[in-house]
Ligand SMILES: [Zn+2]
């Protein structure tokens with residue numbers, strides 16, 4: 001099951017330099033950032049608690 005980038009909604013390829021981490025606010029949701037979103041420092045927001053972060 002490919003993961004989706006939390007910021008842009010693109011599927012994340014296994015070879016991509018993506019990161020994932022638990023939401024810094026609620027800790028319940030695993031947030032994913034694809035390589036492009038990391039590079040451009042796009043904002044993400046948590047689908048559960050609506051936390052927005054860089
Ligand atoms: Zn992305």
Ligand SMILES: [Zn+2]
Pocket residue numbers: 023024025026027028029046047048049050051
């Ligand atoms: Zn959250």
